[in-house]
């Protein structure tokens with residue numbers, strides 16, 4: 001009987017690769033481990049180069065997602081790519097990525113971060129409003145992973161990038177005000193929460209049309225506090241993604257163990273410290 005052929009990078013790994021696997025290049029054991037509903041966020045050296053962005057992903061976390069939802073050679077889309085972490089993570093494991101961001105200073109940051117890296121020529125960093133770029137982008141993608149601004153939380157809290165003097169980047173103090181931009185189409189600048197949700201929905205509906213059928217999309221977000229009110233944004237994201245046509249597939253809690261604890265309501269009221277992100281995954285499952 002013919003033995004299933006393992007992808008090259010798994011040749012030295014003990015788990016069994018199933019040749020019927022159309023989703024990814026993982027062996028059964030690695031696949032199973034990634035279905036666990038919580039992961040601990042993993043940092044690596046290259047994360048530090050993103051410190052000038054107020055809210056970057058950690059490269060290793062995104063590599064894990066991309067390895068679960070794509071095969072080598074496939075294409076990922078991130079319509080809010082910021083410092084370019086998704087492009088870097090995709091590249092590290094042999095996938096292309098189209099990243100879009102409104103703010104040209106983040107493209108500059110991405111260029112600095114990737115100096116000396118061999119980024120696949122099929123990967124692109126496009127500067128512009130995703131709401132417009134996606135109308136004209138001629139591409140089909142195999143996976144979407146993205147994280148929008150958390151409404152106007154950065155304006156609201158007047159907190160910006162962290163200084164990089166501390167040994168641990170995530171525990172470092174904030175350096176002062178650093179909004180994403182002054183652009184009116186920046187989702188971080190909408191006064192009303194409902195307008196922020198509408199703009200996000202419009203972009204994700206356009207991204208949905210670029211996604212191949214049966215493929216997945218992950219939105220990374222945590223609940224947040226604005227004007228002392230707790231906002232359950234994940235519930236709204238699930239609803240709007242379902243309205244677009246996505247099917248909800250599950251939430252993975254990404255634990256961020258090294259964030260500082262603040263005594264927000266102490267000693268009068270309970271106020272939560274957000275120490276995790278939700279990786280909310282959806283599938284495009286249209287009838288064929």
Ligand SMILES: C[S@@+](CC[C@H](N)C(=O)[O-])C[C@H]1O[C@@H](n2cnc3c(N)ncnc32)[C@H](O)[C@@H]1O
Pocket residue numbers: 050053055056057058079080081082083084085086100101102103106128129130131146147148149150180181185186187188
């Ligand atoms: C949470 S950050 C993404 C950070 C990114 N994951 C990283 O690792 O650096 C959200 C990004 O969305 C961008 N943005 C806001 N509105 C946008 C729009 N209409 N089109 C494209 N990008 C937008 C902001 O400039 C910001 O960089």
